[in-house]
Amino acid sequence: MSERSSDVSIEPHDLVIVAAGIVTVYASRNPVAVSNVAELICTVRDALQEAADGKAAVVPAEPTLVPAVPIRKSITGTYIICLENGLKFRSLKRHLLTYYGLTPDAYRAKWGLPADYPMVAPDYAAERSRLAKSTGLGRKKVEPPPPPPPKEPALKAKRGRPKKVTIV
Structure with missing residues (x-):
């Protein structure tokens, strides 16, 4: 080396x-x-x-992040508010990726949010869940019962008059 x-x-x-x-x-x-x-x-x-x-370059201090709205007020029933710009959304994931290049995990890390911080408004998530359940999603496919075994054919009675029985 x-x-x-x-x-x-x-x-x-x-x-x-x-x-x-x-x-x-x-x-x-x-x-x-x-x-x-x-x-x-x-x-x-x-x-x-x-x-x-070998002189050290002067690195400017990073500015302190100030959210557009308080974190506690960023989640309401009908929408979720973006901390970057204060806009209201039902789903935040696409907005963050399109305008800021942030994934949900990067967004949470940037603002110091917990890992379970939602990216979708609670009412919207409940509505989507209800719709999915009503269409049958989330249920295991029920297999139809096996068909009954075929019955043995019964002896058919012959048509016409029965034969005479002779007694000897």
Whole structure:
């Protein structure tokens, strides 16, 4: 295994080339005014120089999350309120994935919610359950009783007059 050397020396010219490459990729995906390109290259070069010198980069503190509504009031009988934007929904799962890219578990983790926090309004869940049960879902399929065994055919009586019995 190789150890990292703390005294890495990078030529200033190389830093400018690397910074220009980073800014090129950034500008190809983000709108950047032409007048700001030189300033952006200098900022990136300075950040690379600080990283090469071993100085710690200043990381901005994450903002404290404040829900749009209190968590206790986010669940009502007819709807559930999104903590991200305060909108009311009967089912929250699709909204979270579409607009915020969050799965239900990620949403619960982000807001510190319990694992059993619902993603569907209680009345809506009860309505869907009632509808499913009324259509027969959730019941085991009842097998019809086996058919009775076939009866042996009885001897048929012959048609017509019975034969004379002679006594001897």
